[in-house]
Amino acid sequence: MKSFIASWIFIALCIGSVSQSVAQRSAAEFFEDGNAKARAGDFAGAMQSYSAVITMNPDHAPSYFNRGLAKANLKDHRGAILDYDRAIEINGKEALYYQSRGVSKSMQDDHRAAIQDYTRAIELNPDDAKSYYNRGVSRAKTENQRGALQDYNKAITVDPNDVPALYARGACKQKLEDYAGSLADFSRVIELSPKRAGAFAGRGYAEIKLNDYKGAIADYTKAIEISPEEAPSYSYRGFAKAKVDDYAGAVADYNRALQLNPDDFEAYYGRGFAKSKLNDQKSAIQDLTRAVEISNSYTADPKKIVYMGPINRDVLDRLRSAVQERIKIKELSSERAEAYFIRGMSKSKSGDSKGAILDMNSAIDLNPTYSEAYFSRGLVRSSTGDQMGAILDCSSAIKLRPDYSEAFYVRGLIKHSLGDVNGGCLDLSKAGELGYTPAYKVISDYCN
Structure with a gap:
């Protein structure tokens, strides 16, 4: 997007004029001088x-x-x-003014305000592909991938050879899991701009998802030829080589990926897998240990959890404690998991968190699909400060019961409290959508 700013200058320099009276002729000269300096790259002088x-x-x-x-x-x-x-206050009918303001807002990560500006630019000039593209980028940044896709489609309809829009649409389709469509877009980018390493890498990733591992290896090889310092290209090529049982080649690629990015835990995982297949078990264990340990918030010490933003530990405890689990009596199974679960609930209410977790562990061991036990264990874990364990339990409950509104609510509270405001607010929105109305009060207080 940055490249558009410079290119717009030459369009903008032609907009407007200064009248030629004696008093204003000097103003006209200053204006043209500014244009000349901008064209020469002297923006301070301009x-x-x-x-x-x-x-x-x-x-x-x-x-x-x-x-x-x-x-x-x-x-x-x-x-x-x-x-x-x-400029807009003086002349609110110039589409380029809104488009440019949208770019600067997006550069400040104010994508929602940028979207409003791009929308106004489109209203004023519906045939400008750049406004659609820019709005698509900002929509993608706000996780509105389907809206972004619509904008990229429109930009490409206006200009079928718009390389940035084709590239962005290919990436967007991957997020929407349309890998065949993504492959087609990146292929078109390669036809129009054959020196773009990212296009070969993007097509390679689509090929991995479509199980064309040989094609992926070829595309990542081309990406590496163009841009040899990109660690992900080596890592993904290593993954594709492991898929075709070229474990020695995979190790070589993961070695290079780790030279470029020593904190790439996915590369440690892939190299550990390949080394295990090559019977180098000692080295494999070392690599897989690194894969588990690097930047893994789910293995963090609960005592070192940092609560970020307005939902601090006290607020989290208050909001979580207000959750009323709607538990109905169930028929006792032969494994008696239900008895462990209810006993765990009673221990939790009597202040025995450790005993409650042990009982809920037993309930889950006996019935691994016991969504209520996962959720309730998550509540107890959160109350003891084990927020990552609580997130995992809420996620497990949601996988087992996709309409588990309370689990979305609690997971949203915890995510927000740990600094993932966007993820937390999305979970709270889903909780409200599923019928847990207290979520909307939290959204009103903490998501706007």
Whole structure:
């Protein structure tokens, strides 16, 4: 997206004019001087020229806009937004003003506001592929992949050879698990721009998902030829080689991936697997141990958990404690898992968290599909500070019961409290959608 900012300058420089009276002729000269400096890459000098025009003519929207572009090229997006605001205030009918402000907002990670600007730009100029593409990028950033796909489709309809839109659509389709469609898009990108390593890597990943491992190896090899310092390309090629039983080749690729990125736990996992197949069990165990340990929040010491943001430990405990589990008596099975579970609930209510967890463990051992036991164990674990264990239990409950609204609610609270605000709010939204209405009060207080 950054590349668009520079390219727009040459379009923008032609917008607007300054009248040729004696007093304003100097303003016109400053304006053209700013344009010349911007074309030469002297954005600081261009800003000074546009500022001179604004001093002489405070209502000259193109000067505010061009000065905003100059600031954006100097990565001063906050300052750029202020200039775009003023340009729009003077002339609210120029699509490019909104599009450019959207870019600067997206650079500030304010994607929701950026989407509003791109939408207005599209209303004013529905045939501009860039506004659709940019809105698609921001929609993807807010996890609206289907909305992003619609925008990329429109951008490509307007311009069938729009390489960035084709590339972005290929990546978007992978997130939507349309790997055949993704492969087609990356293939088209390669036809139009055969030196893009990312396109070969993207097609290679689609081929892995489609079980075409030889094709994936060939594409990742090409990606590596173009860009030999990208660790993921070696890691994925290693994975594809392991799939075709080339374990020695896989180890070589994982070695290179780890040289480039020593914290790539997936590469340790893949290399450990390949070494195990090559009967190097001691080394395999070392690699797999690293795969388990590196950046694994699920093995974190509960005492070292950091509560981030407004849902701190006290708020989390209060909101979680208000959850009322709707448990009905069940017929006692021959394994008596239900008795362990209810006894665990009673121990929890009497303050014996350790005993409660032991009983719920037994209930789950006896009945691995006992969704209520997973969820209730998650509640107890959260109350003891084991938030990662609680997330795992809530996730297990949701896998067993996809409509388990309370599990989405509690998992959302915990995610939010640990700093995953977007993931937490999405879980809270799902809880509300499934009928757990207290979620909407939390959304109102903590997600907006």
